[in-house]
Amino acid sequence: MRKIALTVLVMVLVALASGAALAQAPIESELVLITPVSKFIHDAALKAFADYARERYGVTVKTSGLPAGTPVAYGRIVEWKGKPEADIFWGGESALFEKLADQRLLQKLELSRELWDSIPPAIGKPKPIHLKDKDGYWVGTALEPYGLVYHPRRIQRLGVPEPKDWDDLLNPKLKGEVAQCAPTRSSSSNATYEVILSMYGEDKGWEWLRKLAANTGHFTARSRDVPTVVAKGEYAAGFAVPSYMAFEEKLAGFDLKFVAPRNAFVTPEPMAILAGARNPRAARAFIEFLLTERGQMVFMERGLFPITPKYKVQGSPGSTAELAVQFTGGLRSYFDTEVSNVYDEGIAAKRSEALKIRFRSEIEAVWKKP
């Protein structure tokens, strides 16, 4: 009720201000996201969009984000059964978006040809990482690796060399010092488990993961907690952390480092409009905005990489964009380098159930705090 009252109020104000008839408003005055992408990014994106919408369409859009882990967000969208409480689903694995499209819970994006074509269909070898849906239901928004974080001073005190590759986490001196989130609760963790299994094969992969569990001192409830506990110094290193989450801690004044080891999973942070969304035009305008240079800047200043070769992370010396480049190891664009990827979307989708079951029985049920 309050929502309706507010909406009406906003609409009346807008109408008074612009003198335009309500029916002619080019986009709706509300926009709601449901997203696992953290507040740090989604708040900034929404704020930038609100400014843009005011300038471009003369509409004051009341934006809000419904933060939810990928599995939760997916589950709620399914529960909403086509009558969603949000307009846009953003982030997570693209496989989930395809599952939603199959259930007719997404609507086609219908972006302009030019915008759509500016995004390459895929990157990565030997396996491709798709950056947009061939049927037009979802589109990537930014690229980001899921890597490792560590606390340099804690690592130094433990007498361990700074980790560069996955195997460095298995160092016996790191016993009890690693934090990770269960793959049953986090899509970034799930994807990184999948990378390990693809690299080492099923049996050796699980052996590796059991060793990692033996070094793990803390299974966090959410993936976002992993960089938090490492930044604070509660644990020395973290597993499967999206680059921007680590960068957020860096910007918050913490001393921590990020590294994306070989074959680290790279996500395109897919975005889609929900079928039955109450604000479809505002949703489309939001997506179009994010793919412009101004929209991509929001990401580039926060530790993510552009989704198109048109832009590179670049800023004046000392800017946050430059700091981000430094933080993520000097990379400015994923289209500048060869991206090695072993994560196979098809296999991952098929294996995800079994992976969770095996994690529950072989790791969660037997794990004891070192």
Next chain:
Amino acid sequence: MTNTGGGLGAPPRTALPALGVAAIWLFLLVFLVYPLARIFYDAVTDEAGRLTVAHFVEFARDRFYQRSLVNSLLLGLGTVAATSALGFAIAFLLVRYEFVGRNLFSYLTLIPIISPPLVGVLGFTFIMGRAGTVNVLLMDWFDLVRPINFVYGVHGVLLVETLHLFPMITLNVVDALAKIDPALEEAAESVGARGWRKLRTITLPLTTPGYAAGALLVFIWTFSDFATPLVLGVHDLLAAQAYLNIVQFVDRRLFRMGIVISALMVVLALGFLIAARQYVAIKDYSSLAYSRVARRRLSGLRQALVVVFLSLVMLASFVPYLGVALASVGRGWSLTPFPVQYTLHYFERVIVETPKYILNSFLYSALAVAIGIAVGVPIAWLLARTRIPGRDTLDGLNTLILAIPGTAIGIAYVRAFHFDLPGLDRGLTSFWIILPLVLAIRRLPYTVRGSYASLLLVHRSLEEAAASVGATGVRSFRDVTLPLVWRGVLVGALFSFMTSLQEASAVLFLSLGGWETMTVGIFSFYIAGSANEAAALGVILILVAALSVVVINRVAGARMGGMFG
């Protein structure tokens, strides 16, 4: 009060009250009985709606769940044991002995309990965590390579819960001790029962009802708290499993298991409630007269020991507040005993940039209190003044609310009110009014108890006098009873308000975008990785709660204990 023929033109005496009683029952049926019935229904049916016990069988066979059940029970019992030892000792000292700072300590004892969910344990980790102040100092002084693990694990949960909840025991025992007629103890002494014997045969039995009520609440609280264990990395507990399974929606089997676990928790809570039934039903307040207790003055050395002991306990239970306060203003605080950089940015963010948390919290809690008074005061009146049928059930339902884990009721609401309302095309879960409603139900017992206690103190003859000059039931209630009981109602209302502000578990499942309260804000900031903003909101919440406690204390005197029992 000039009742010149007021009763003559009034409507038939039974119509209005009957309607009121029906309305109260309807409210309880719709917002309490139905949602609970719904999760039991969910727990015994499969996706296709067929009856099945398969979920319970699965639960019983799963080793992880078995362990969770055992751990939850042990943790609950352990916390009860620890809080009892601490709570009893402190209550005894406060009531029976005179020492320096006694008044101050009896006041400070209230403070640990107002620590909001999640924030308390976060504050604890800031000071006692692996990189907390204590460990950093130890590492610096003794060149320790590995920090000492004070908090991560079940022992940490026990520690945090104990320091948070011992006041529940203290308050109830203080209340009970203060009501013991000194004559009884003197009599015991006159026949030679002194020291332990007197304690065992006279004092303890007389404090048992108050204590049992407090112990039950401590148990249920620990049993249903999921935030503390999750922050401390403990997942093999029922509440944590219920929460984790439900917030992941994808795996329908796990989701169903989450509901099953919630239902199981309600059953267990019911069991404990029935076990303690004779103590926790609305107490007979007719012996509400507080006796004057002669306090024994302690010798210098003993006094010093008592003061040191109490100071240490208070210091430990203030650790979370210190941690939260530092985190709310410290930037990039890591591996130093105290923050190095300070900022007000986090307060600015939660007050100026996003005032919705505070506004929503106050709005919903105030509405919840209003609903609570509208429903609760009449219930108290029915219980205290009438013999209407179903009175015991009403009392039972009220007490039951105290025992239901917040998680379970949150989930019950999600399941129960999801269907489209006729003519609205959306379910009740799509309207923010569901938040004040669930808060009102959760806090109803406080209003009922506060009003009930005061009603018993108002002598019936006053109402009879009003009736004799022609006032109807409603009118005498308004003109005579209400003015006399407002104090009890106010205390109940304030207490409901304060605890509504603190409520997280039930609200967390129901909150949608734009409805966030302070506690939901604390959770979402924490989940989003901004522990500092969470801490800033926590500080505000603590201040508001502390202020409420001061007001409640002013209004209610030392009778707060009665609220918990």
